Every structure is written in structure tokens, then in C-alpha cells.
Amino acid sequence: MNSKEEIFNKAKKFHMSGNIIGASKLYLKLIEVDKDNFLFQNLLGTALLQLKKYDEAIKHLDISIKLNPNYAESFGNKGIAHAEKQQYQEAINNYDKAINLKKNFYSAYLNKGIALKNTQKYKDAIRYFEFCFKINPRDPKIFNNLGNLFIKQKKFHEALKAFDKAISFENKFAEAYSNRAETNEKLGNYKQAILDYDEALKINNNLDYVRGKILHAKMRINEWENFDAQVEILKKEIKNDKKIISPFPLLSLIDDPELHKLVAEQHSHNIFKNLYNKNKVKVKVKVKDKIKISYFSAEFHQHPVLQLMMDVYKNHNKDRFEVYGFSHDPVGENNYRNEAKGYFNKFIDITKMKDDDVVKLCREMEIDIAINLTGHTANSRDNIFYHHVAPIQINYLGYPGTLGSKIYDYIIADKIILPKKFKKNYSEEVLYLPGCYQPNQTKLEISKKNFRKKDFNLPKDSFVFGCFNNSYKITPNIFNCWMRILKKSENSVLWLLASSNIGRDNLKKESMKNGVDPKRIIFADRVSVEEHLKRIGLIDLFLDTYPYNAHTTAREAIKMSVPILTLIGESFASRVASSLLKNVGLEELIVNNIHDYARVAIKIANDKKKLRTLKNHLSKSDNTKKLFNNEKFTKDLEKIYENILK
Numbered sequence: 001m002n003s004k005e006e007i008f009n010k011a012k013k014f015h016m017s018g019n020i021i022g023a024s025k026l027y028l029k030l031i032e033v034d035k036d037n038f039l040f041q042n043l044l045g046t047a048l049l050q051l052k053k054y055d056e057a058i059k060h061l062d063i064s065i066k067l068n069p070n071y072a073e074s075f076g077n078k079g080i081a082h083a084e085k086q087q088y089q090e091a092i093n094n095y096d097k098a099i100n101l102k103k104n105f106y107s108a109y110l111n112k113g114i115a116l117k118n119t120q121k122y123k124d125a126i127r128y129f130e131f132c133f134k135i136n137p138r139d140p141k142i143f144n145n146l147g148n149l150f151i152k153q154k155k156f157h158e159a160l161k162a163f164d165k166a167i168s169f170e171n172k173f174a175e176a177y178s179n180r181a182e183t184n185e186k187l188g189n190y191k192q193a194i195l196d197y198d199e200a201l202k203i204n205n206n207l208d209y210v211r212g213k214i215l216h217a218k219m220r221i222n223e224w225e226n227f228d229a230q231v232e233i234l235k236k237e238i239k240n241d242k243k244i245i246s247p248f249p250l251l252s253l254i255d256d257p258e259l260h261k262l263v264a265e266q267h268s269h270n271i272f273k274n275l276y277n278k279n280k281v282k283v284k285v286k287v288k289d290k291i292k293i294s295y296f297s298a299e300f301h302q303h304p305v306l307q308l309m310m311d312v313y314k315n316h317n318k319d320r321f322e323v324y325g326f327s328h329d330p331v332g333e334n335n336y337r338n339e340a341k342g343y344f345n346k347f348i349d350i351t352k353m354k355d356d357d358v359v360k361l362c363r364e365m366e367i368d369i370a371i372n373l374t375g376h377t378a379n380s381r382d383n384i385f386y387h388h389v390a391p392i393q394i395n396y397l398g399y400p401g402t403l404g405s406k407i408y409d410y411i412i413a414d415k416i417i418l419p420k421k422f423k424k425n426y427s428e429e430v431l432y433l434p435g436c437y438q439p440n441q442t443k444l445e446i447s448k449k450n451f452r453k454k455d456f457n458l459p460k461d462s463f464v465f466g467c468f469n470n471s472y473k474i475t476p477n478i479f480n481c482w483m484r485i486l487k488k489s490e491n492s493v494l495w496l497l498a499s500s501n502i503g504r505d506n507l508k509k510e511s512m513k514n515g516v517d518p519k520r521i522i523f524a525d526r527v528s529v530e531e532h533l534k535r536i537g538l539i540d541l542f543l544d545t546y547p548y549n550a551h552t553t554a555r556e557a558i559k560m561s562v563p564i565l566t567l568i569g570e571s572f573a574s575r576v577a578s579s580l581l582k583n584v585g586l587e588e589l590i591v592n593n594i595h596d597y598a599r600v601a602i603k604i605a606n607d608k609k610k611l612r613t614l615k616n617h618l619s620k621s622d623n624t625k626k627l628f629n630n631e632k633f634t635k636d637l638e639k640i641y642e643n644i645l646k
Contacts, residue, residue, distance in 0.1 A: 004033055011043070020050045038067035042074045045081075054081045072102035079111060086272065086383075088115045106135050110142065117149045120354055125149055140170040147179055151186075154330050159183045174204035182213065190221045191502055208270075211237075212245025219252060219472035220499065222506040227476050238262055243270060247376040251401060252473050255547035255569035257425035264404025265427065267376060272386045272405075293369045293641060294324040294362065294390065297398070298379035300340055301331040302529060304552035305373055305398050310336075311441045311630035313343035317638060324367065326350050326358070328374075328381045355383040362389045369641055372408070375399020392644060395428055397438070400551065400573040402426040410644065412637075413437045416579040417572055431640050435626060435633065436583045438576065440555050442630045447534040456495070456535060457522055463492040463605050466539030466562075468524065468532075468553050471499035473545040478567075479507070481598050482543060483514035488598075489605035495539060498523035536560045540611060541604050546594075549577040558584055558627065561618040563604070563611075565589050567597050583627045584618065 011026035027044035034040060041064035048057035061078040064071065079094035095112035098105050113128030126149065132142045147162030163180035166173055181196030197214040200207055215230055231253055237244040238259050245253075247264045254260075295313070299305035316323045325344040328351050329337070341347040350358050358381075362370065370390035374380045375398045385393050386407050395403045396412040403411075404427050411418075411428040414437040423430055453460055465485065467474070474496075486492055498504060508518035524535070536542075537560040544550050544566035550557070554577045557564050566577035568590050578590045591597045604610055617623055 004030065008040075015043070015047060020047050023047050024051065036067060038064045038071055038074070041067065042071065042077065045074070046077050049077055049081050049084075052084070054085050057081045070101055072098040072105055072108070075101065076105060076108045076111070079108065079115075083111065083115050083118075086118075088119045091115045092119075104135060106132060109135070110139075110145070114145050117145065117152065120152070120352065122149055122153060138169050140166040140173050140176060142166075143169070144173065144176045144179060147176070147183070151179070151183060156183050156186050160187075172203050174200045174207055177203065178207060178210055178213075181217075185213075185217055185220075188500065190217045190500065193217045194223075208243035209246055212249055215245070215253065216249035216472060219249075219474075221503040222471055222474060222479075222499070222510070223502075224476040224506075224510070235259060241266065247401065247404070248399065249472075251571065251573045252475070252545075252548040255571050255574050257401070257422055257571045260401050260571055261404060261425045261427065264376065264402050266404070268382075268403065268405040268407075271382065288366075288368075290320060290322045291369065291641060291645060292322045292324065292365065292367045293371065294326055294367045295371050295373055296326045296328065296381065296384065296389075297373040298327075298329045298377075298381070299373065299398065300325070300327045300329040300337040301334050302336050306336055306340060307441065307529070308397065308439050308552060308555070309373065310340060310343075312439045312634050312637065313340055315631050315634040316343070317635075318345065321638065321641070324348065324365070326362075328379060330379055350381070350384075355381070355387060358384050359387045359389050368392060368645060369394065371396050372403070373398040375401075375403055394431075400548075400576065401571065402428060412640065413572070414579055416582050417575045422570060431644070433633075433636055433640070435636065436579045438551065438555065438580065439630060439633050439637075440559075440628050442628050444533060444556075444559055445530050446560075447528070447530040449531065449534060451531075451535050451538060453538055456524060456538065458495065458538060459491070459493060461491060463489060464495050464538060464540045465489070465492060465543050465601070465605070466495040466536070466541070467543045467545060467550075468495075468497040468536065468556075469545045469548075469550050470497070471503050473548045474507075475546070476510070477594065478546050479510055480514060481594050483511060483516045484598050485543070485601045485605070486516050486520055487514075488602045492605055493520045493522055494543075495522050495524060498525050532556070533560060536562055541565060541601060543601060544577050546597075547571060547574040549574055551576045554580050555627075558618060558624060561615050563589055563614040563618060565591070565597060565601055565604075567591050567594065580627065584624050586614070586617065589614075 007026055007030055011023045015023035024044060024047040027040055027047060030040045031044060041060045045057045045061035045064060058078055058081045061074050064074040075094045075098035079091040083091035092112055092115050095108045098108040109128050110132050113125045116125035129142055129146050143162045143166035147159040150159035150162060160183050163176050166176040177196045177200035181193040184193035194214055194217050197210050200210055234245055245263060247267050250260060250263050297305060322345045325347040327349050330351060367390040369392040371394045372385055373396060375395060377399055393408050394410045394412060395408045406427055408428045410431045411426055412431045414433050417437055418430055458464055482494055486494060504523055507521060511518045511521055533556055536556055539562045542557045542562050542564040544564055546567040547569050549566055554564050558580060564577055564581060568575055568578040581587060581589050591600055
């Protein structure tokens with residue numbers, strides 16, 4: 001039998017070479033021989049940590065600490081395990097103990113800085129990173145973490161400089177390339193972002209989520225080379241439980257609610273490891289004179305979510321409800337936010353508040369129902385909900401799909417958007433509104449300018465097909481269909497919302513590939529909401545995207561008497577326009593396949609009488625009042641809130 005020393009040397013060799021499973025088995029064998037050896041317990045804890053078995057790691061590290069409370073490395077490793085479980089205060093406590101035992105314990109200082117960053121204590125985090133600079137000024141990990149901190153603070157140019165520095169010290173640093181790519185995306189530098197993502201994958205082919213990020217960045221600039229093959233790879237990897245794409249970008253790529261749920265569940269599990277699907281304690285709501293509801297949103301600025309919700313905030317029955325707004329919107333003060341604030345009993349800016357403090361505040365306020373209006377989109381604060389901010393938690397509006405966690409009790413929908421046959425693809429129970437799930441303002445501010453086609457470079461006598469959806473919603477399949485429509489519709493043009501210059505050029509190239517003169521594609525620059533609404537009226541037929549429909553933009557088109565042609569799918573995001581059309585009595589503009597989509601568009605473009613009939617239908621308030629009656633909508637929503645508390 002091998003001696004203890006031989007087993008130990010072999011274990012260390014395995015550990016150093018990356019054979020962590022082999023090393024952990026040998027450490028266990030050593031512990032069987034000598035269970036009171038603190039070093040063996042620490043090494044096993046370290047191996048388990050690397051295998052992501054955090055609870056087991058903590059168990060053995062605790063034994064190591066008990067055997068030798070003066071060994072700093074055990075505290076440092078235990079801190080890492082707690083950090084991986086997102087128990088950051090526990091992590092910080094252990095890092096402090098490690099530092100007390102070992103004055104210049106570099107990794108403990110660096111890891112404490114990271115934990116402080118993750119608890120939004122940015123000034124303290126920078127202080128620890130600066131200390132690390134003094135010990136090891138050329139460590140790329142410091143700059144990579146500093147860049148991540150700047151991203152949290154929305155200081156994207158400073159983040160770029162930090163990632164540049166990290167890469168200058170280590171040109172094979174995959175995470176730094178990926179982080180720099182993400183920063184470039186936020187700055188609209190999509191081409192550079194794609195190059196950085198590609199470089200990250202060259203270094204580490206298994207880097208989580210990067211393939212999905214590359215594809216989404218390409219969609220932003222309508223770069224579609226090998227699109228179908230890439231989507232097929234995504235589907236395969238999702239089914240294999242690979243961390244290949246985040247929930248939101250997936251919505252615009254495939255129409256499959258089952259895969260959407262898988263990705264949302266994976267995202268929740270990955271981001272909230274120790275909280276995912278944790279049994280939620282059902283708390284009986286105390287009977288009060290008023291029901292306390294809270295809306296959490298990162299969109300208290302000029303954003304579709306606020307545009308849709310403004311009248312709901314305004315029309316809530318304040319005799320029956322106390323309504324609270326919780327803003328985690330980094331935009332800060334603006335006119336839209338100032339108007340919204342006046343409609344709440346209390347409006348609280350939680351942007352700089354720690355999650356635990358927000359949860360504590362809500363519990364002190366005895367909030368009954370918390371509504372997450374942001375979901376898996378930018379600037380979300382999911383952690384608040386994962387710590388049970390209220391007895392009832394609802395997913396609504398901001399993210400068109402399941403959030404993939406039992407932590408949310410309900411999702412609000414309607415029977416067109418979420419038929420009962422698809423309920424199995426949602427983690428939440430479904431609450432059905434009687435009409436369209438989308439709230440809409442009764443009155444919209446529309447510019448009084450007298451726009452004409454020539455003001456937007458639209459030919460005077462042309463038939464205008466239009467789509468003002470974001471560029472990433474345009475798939476090559478739908479664009480190719482649009483080109484077929486143009487070729488069979490004389491004197492027609494396609495009016496699109498401008499993205500980047502690269503995006504414009506790519507779409508022109510795609511039109512030429514389809515045999516369509518690129519001059520027939522005209523781009524609209526971004527303007528104020530009021531002018532945007534007014535100019536939509538110049539569109540003859542709105543061509544919807546698929547699988548991610550127009551949502552707020554569809555509402556705007558209907559308001560301006562512009563008919564919308566939509567292809568209905570199976571996912572939430574692909575059924576919103578259909579719900580809107582159903583509620584204004586234009587089911588004939590809902591099609592089930594791409595061939596009918598092209599056929600109906602061509603027919604309308606070549607039948608002026610039919611077009612007039614459609615526009616006249618939308619111009620009559622009797623046909624659209626159901627969609628724009630927000631007072632009734634709010635009462636229906638309030639009935640839902642009341643019923644779930646019974």
C-alpha cells in the first residue's frame with residue numbers, strides 16, 4: 001500500500017494538473033488515515049470548491065479551521081465558497097479573518113474587493129483594489145474586476161480602459177475580452193464587441209453565454225452570416241444544458257416557449273445558486289383597509305414600460321389600494337419619472353440601496369403584492385424578489401416570458417398571448433386579464449406638425465411598408481420575406497427604424513442579394529415620442545417581426561390607424577401583436593405562416609380599397625376603445641390583485 005506521503009504527492013500532482021476529481025478522491029483517502037490533519041481538510045475543501053460543491057467545501061474548511069484556527073488559507077477559501085453562494089457578508093467576514101492572520105494576504109484582499117463590489121459598496125471595493133495594486137501592480141485580475149465595478153456604476157469608458165489594461169498584462173485573458181466586448185456593446189460599438197467575443201472564445205471555447213452574446217450583437221447590426229446554423233447550435237446546446245445564451249436575446253431568435261423556459265430556469269439557477277426554487281414560505285396577508293401593491297421598475301424614463309403603465313399608476317383606486325413605486329432606474333431624474341412619481345402614495349429610489357435593505361423596508365411597510373416590471377432585461381434587481389420582498393410576487397410586462405423560477409407566484413397574461421395549452425412552459429401560475437394583457441394610455445401626446453412623406457425621404461406616391469421595431473428583432477427569414485413582398489408590390493418602399501451605420505449598410509447589402517434596389521429601403525432616425533407617433537401615420541401597412549413582435553410599437557401603429565400584419569407563433573413574445581389586433585377586431589391580419597404573411601401583404605398593397613377599409617376601421621373609436629380604455633383595464637387588474645388575496 002502507498003504511504004501517506006506518496007498519496008499526498010500524487011494528490012498534489014493531480015490537483016496541479018487540473019484533475020480535481022482525482023485529487024479530491026485521494027484527499028478523502030488521506031483524511032480516512034488522518035482525519036485530524038487540518039491541511040488535508042483544507043485541500044479537500046479547496047478541491048470541492050473548484051468542483052462547485054460549495055456546501056461540502058464549507059463543511060471540510062470548517063473542520064480545517066477548527067483543527068487550526070490560525071491557518072489563513074482555510075478562511076480565505078471558505079470566503080470564496082460563501083461568495084459563490086452569493087452569501088457576500090459571510091464571505092467578507094472570512095476574508096477579514098484571513099487578513100488578520102496574514103497581513104499581506106493578496107487573494108483575500110482581492111476577493112474582499114470583489115465581494116464589496118457585489119454588495120454595491122463601490123468605494124470600499126476600490127480601496128481594496130488599490131491595496132492590491134501596491135502588492136501586485138501588474139495583476140490583470142485587479143483591472144478586470146475594476147472594469148466590472150465600473151460597469152456596475154455605468155462608467156463604461158472607464159471600464160474599457162480597465163479591461164484594456166488587464167489585456168495588456170495578459171493577452172490570453174478570456175474573461176477580460178468578454179467583459180470588454182460587453183462594455184463595447186453597451187456603448188454601441190457592436191463590431192468591436194463581436195471581435196472581442198470571438199477572441200474570448202478562441203482562448204476559452206467553453207466560456208459561458210458568449211456564443212449567445214455574439215449572435216445578439218450581430219443581430220444588432222443585422223449581420224446574418226450562417227444565421228440558421230448558429231441558431232441550430234443554440235437549440236442543441238440549450239437542450240444539453242449548456243450556458244450558451246441569456247433569456248432576453250433568445251426571444252428574438254427562436255419561437256419555442258419550451259426552450260425559453262429552459263434558458264430562464266438555467267439563468268435563475270446560475271445567477272441565484274443558493275436561492276433557486278427555494279421553497280417559498282407562504283405568508284398569510286394581514287387583512288387591512290387597503291391592499292399595498294408595489295411596482296419595481298428600471299424604466300421610470302422615456303421607455304415603453306413606463307409609457308404603457310403610466311395610466312395604470314394614475315388610475316389606481318387609491319381608496320382601495322396603497323400604490324408604491326420602487327425605482328432601480330439608473331437614468332435618474334427626468335420629466336417622465338417626475339410625472340409618474342405623482343401617481344404613487346410613495347415613490348422610493350432604490351438604485352443605490354442594498355438588496356437586504358430594500359427587502360427589510362418592504363417588510364416593514366407590509367407590502368402585500370410586489371410586481372416585477374423589469375424581469376430578465378437591463379438593470380434588473382432580481383435578487384430583491386429572490387429574498388421574498390412580499391408574500392405575493394408577480395412577473396408582468398417588462399419581460400415577455402417566464403422568469404423560470406418558483407419564486408414568482410404569478411405571471412399576468414391574456415388567453416391569446418398565453419393559451420392554456422402553453423401553461424406548462426411557464427414556472428408561474430397564469431393570471432388572465434379579460435382583454436389584452438397590455439395596458440395602454442387612453443390619450444397619447446402626438447405632435448401637431450403636419451408631416452408629409454417628403455419630410456422623411458419617402459416617395460410621394462409610394463406604398464409605404466413600415467417596421468419601426470428594434471433592429472435585433474429583424475431575422476433574415478422575415479427580411480427575405482419583406483423583399484419578396486417589395487418585388488411583387490409596385491411602387492412600394494420599406495421604411496425601417498435606423499440602427500447603426502453598419503446595420504444600414506448590411507440591410508442594403510441583403511436587399512441587393514434579394515434583387516431589390518437598396519434605394520427602396522428608407523431609414524427613419526430616432527425622434528421625440530410625439531413626433532414618432534405622428535410620423536407612424538405615414539405608414540400604409542406595418543409589417544411585424546417574428547418571432548419577437550412589435551409590442552408598444554404595435555399599440556402606437558393602431559393608435560395612428562395603421563394596420564399591422566403579424567405572424568402568430570407559440571411564444572409569449574410572438575403573440576402580443578395578435579392580442580392587440582384581436583382586441584380591435586382585425587383578426588384577418590393575423591397569419592400562421594410566412595407564405596400567408598407575404599400573400600396578405602401583397603394583396604393589401606395592390607388593393608387600395610382594402611387598405612382604406614382597414615384604415616377606416618382603425619380610425620373609428622368604437623373599434624379601438626376596448627384597447628385604449630385604461631380606466632377599465634386598471635379595474636380589471638385590480639380585480640386580479642383582490643382575488644389572489646382572498
